[in-house]
Amino acid sequence: MWQDLEVTLKKLDKKQLKQKPDQGNLGFGVHFTDHMFLMKWNREQGWHDAEICPFQDFNISPAAMVFHYGQAIFEGMKAYRGKDEQIFLFRPKDNFERMNSSAVRMCMPRLPVEKVFKGLKALLYLEREWIPSAPGATLYIRPTMVAMEPMLGLKPSGSYYFFIILSPVGAYYAEGFNPTKIYVSDKYARAVKGGVGEAKTAGNYAASLMASEEARNAGYTQVLWLDACEHKYIEEVGTSNIFFRINGELITPPLGGSILPGLSRDSVIKLAGQWGIPVVERRLTIDEVIAASRDNSLQEAFATGTAAVISPVGELSYKSETYLINEGKTGELARKFYDELQKIQFGEKEDSFNWSVRVC
Structure with missing residues (x-):
């Protein structure tokens, strides 16, 4: 699977894996899985260094343009655990196409949709045990792109990070499916x-x-x-x-x-x-x-x-x-x-x- 994706896999040892949260008390956007997808872009190389790696902090310059000029876009998706433990996504390519529309409006590079989609599927396969089975619970997916060039000057950034993080979630509203x-x-x-x-x-x-x-x-x-x-x-x-x-x-x-x-x-x-x-x-x-x-x-x-x-x-x-x-x-x-x-x-x-x- 991994060799066909042109994506590097950096997998945590079993001893380093987090304890899964209680599915009856997930909240929304509080817990994060063990791994993430990361890919980088610059004018010379385009999109490169795609990898599935441990969930991690970034080392970012205080001058990174995302902090000063707001070039940051994202999407919201979900993975669902169905019958017979099958895992489903809902309109995932439409989400990535909409992200590309956001990228164009914000003067950011478009994503290679097919490659990113394959990377997401591989990430979900790796993290499938994080996908909740409790009624109504899902795995929330947050693809994000941010400007990384360290420069103070109003212009499109010359470098970007694109990443996908995953979070097991319950109902978004405390009311659940109530008015x-x-x-x-x-x-x-x-x-x-x-x-x-x-x-x-x-x-x-x-x-x-x-x-x-x-x-x-x-x-x-x-x-x-x-x-x-x-x-x-x-x-x-x-x-x-x-x-x-x-x-x-x-x-x-x-x-x-x-x-x-x-x-x-x-x-x-x-x-x-x-x-x-x-x-x-x-x-x-x-x-x-x-x-x-x-x-x-x-x-x-x-x-x-x-x-x-x-x-x-x-x-x-x-x-x-x-x-x-x-x-x-x-x-x-x-x-x-x-x-x-x-x-x-x-x-x-x-x-x-x-x-x-x-x-x-």
Whole structure:
């Protein structure tokens, strides 16, 4: 396997391996596996020195450009342990292609998708004992690229590290698959058209921290972002895309440069089409949602993303008023999409879209 990949393997001795965490208390992004994937890039050699190596700290110059000019992009993926101990990935090449789109926007080098995908599969094979078997638990996969050139001067870096680390995780939200409470922010802006909102870059998440902290302090799980210009059009929820079911129609904001093109979002749209459920991608104001809540035409709302898959929304807070959605209960479509995606991801159901990839 390893010889065909052009990837060096540096494997820990069994005595050096970590003790596996309790699967009933994994949290999210707290524990990390024994090994990682690492590959380097510079202008002279391109991508080189690909290796699977022990999980390790980096020796980075304080002048590394990632610290000063923010060239950092990443992705979020998961590995699933299905029946008969089979291991599955969900739309992995789409994740790497989206990472390449982020790289282009951030003036960073594109990844060789096939090579990286093979490297990921080899890493997962090596670390397969870390993939949880507890219900709902998965192995979270974090591919990341950062600028490494030590220089103070605003320009694209001349060198980069690309790495993949793995983390066994439980539910993303403490609520699990139960309705979350969402705080609508009309004070802060996450991204603007023409900016980097459609790229999965670190700065987007740094920009969201202040509003997220204020929401948590007020007892809310996430922030519902409005557009940066008029503060009235709905964009996305925290790290997820958002859907509203109004009068039987499923509505989600269109992709227009300020919203991340979520793969879970795309999967929901495709599943809805297969089931004959009308989906409309259009601009939707917060006032329209509030009005629909008041006249009971707002039937349900849910967010979509890799970490939580489907996250039902049971309550909105806007301008100091709260609005219950579906009496604070999980909606019919949210449950249906969640169940269907989980069955596909864990290899429990035929996948007509060929999204699921068996690793081993």
